[in-house]
Amino acid sequence: MDHEVLDSLGSLTLCVPFYRQPLMLARQLEEWNKYDGTLPVILWDDGSPEPALPIVKKLASKATLKSLAVYRTDIDVKWAREFARNAMAKVATTDWLLMADIDHVFPAESLRLLRGTPLRPKYWFRFRRMRVGKADETRKKDPIPNDVEFGEVHPHIDSYLIRAKHFWKSGGYNEKFCGVLGGGNEFLRRLQALYPVEVLTGDIFMHVYTRSVINDASDWACSRDTKPGKDLWRSIQKAGWQPPTEWLTLPWSRVL
Numbered sequence: 001m002d003h004e005v006l007d008s009l010g011s012l013t014l015c016v017p018f019y020r021q022p023l024m025l026a027r028q029l030e031e032w033n034k035y036d037g038t039l040p041v042i043l044w045d046d047g048s049p050e051p052a053l054p055i056v057k058k059l060a061s062k063a064t065l066k067s068l069a070v071y072r073t074d075i076d077v078k079w080a081r082e083f084a085r086n087a088m089a090k091v092a093t094t095d096w097l098l099m100a101d102i103d104h105v106f107p108a109e110s111l112r113l114l115r116g117t118p119l120r121p122k123y124w125f126r127f128r129r130m131r132v133g134k135a136d137e138t139r140k141k142d143p144i145p146n147d148v149e150f151g152e153v154h155p156h157i158d159s160y161l162i163r164a165k166h167f168w169k170s171g172g173y174n175e176k177f178c179g180v181l182g183g184g185n186e187f188l189r190r191l192q193a194l195y196p197v198e199v200l201t202g203d204i205f206m207h208v209y210t211r212s213v214i215n216d217a218s219d220w221a222c223s224r225d226t227k228p229g230k231d232l233w234r235s236i237q238k239a240g241w242q243p244p245t246e247w248l249t250l251p252w253s254r255v256l
Contacts, residue, residue, distance in 0.1 A: 003118035012096040012115070012161075014039055014106065015088035017081050019046040021216040022055055024102050024209065029059040034108035037063030042092060044084040045255070047076035053255050070256035077250060082173035082183045086247045089167050091254075097167060100159040103217045104129070105207045113204050114161075123198050124162040124191065126155040128205035133213030138224075155199050158184040159206060162191075170194050171243040176236070178250070182229025186236075190243060 006012050014032075018025055025043075032041055041064075045052040053070055060068060071087065073080060089097055100106060106127075119125065131139060131153045135146035144151040170191040177183025191197075209217040 002120065004121045005118055006096060006115045011094055012039065012098060013088075013092040013094040014041045014098045014100065015044070015085070015092065016041070016100055016102050017044045017046055017084040017088070018052045018102055019048045019081075019219060020050055021102050021219060022050050023214050023216045025052060025055050026059055027209065027214055028102060028105060029056065029064065031105050031108060032064050032068070033059075033061040035064070035067070035111060036061075037067040039067060039111060040092075040094060041068045042088045043068060043070045044088050045070065045072040046080050046084050047073040049076065051255075056256060065256075068256065069254065072253055072255050074251040074253055077178050079181050079183075080178040080250060082175050082177050082187075083248070083250050086172045086175065087252060089164060089172065090248060092164060095163060095165075096161060097164050098161050100206065101156070103209050103214075103219075104156060104159045105209065107205075107207060110204045110206070113202070114200070117200065117204065119161075120198070121163065122166075123196050124160055124166060126157075126160050126197060126199045128199065128201065129153050129155055129159075130205055130207050131210060132207050133210035133217070136211035136218055138218045139208075139210050152205075153208065156206070156208065157188060160197075161200075166191075166195055172247055174236075174244045175246060175249045176244075177229060177232060180229040180232055181224060182226055182233070186233060 043052055056070055085099060131142060131151055134149060135142055140146060142153040144153060173187045174183055211217050
């Protein structure tokens, strides 16, 4: 098969981690409600002191509640996204996974177009990305002026569409990086060595929100110092780099 079309209800799951960003979760739910229950969604609460479940119960439509599964890490480990990504890939039951950070919103119309787009099954895919709001501290590197309210920026390195079997063939995320920022880069190195990547074009894109529009769009609840992650990567290389051998290393529960 040269191409595959995501036109069936059970072929794709949206996977989104959550940690201390209630306003951004509310924006996600606003968009998920527009999906009208046509897309399975996994929301992973990463042990947030402000839990996701009350926000979901307040804002999710009946259709969304039927298509949404909410899980929670039982302990609060800062920057435990590697665990959350692995866990979502583990509990998902579809062939394809749409992995997205919580400040990346996938518009309902883009989802409809994605489902009708022929995809090469041995590839994984990134998306065009539109910035919503003026640049905040994390977006000063964008290729558009800081005061532009809406414009295209670079595709995100770690929000992507992938087959579940390719996610695991690449080894998944290394959970040794839980507790520091930057573990996604190590996973992506392995993934790119195994499978070609393509950026989808046309009107299939994500919105990335800034703090000028939604106050908690960028995660500042945890340290954004990249040095601990870089130091860990150097120590792993020095010891003789090996792919991960342990997954789902934190306790977790399904809460919805």
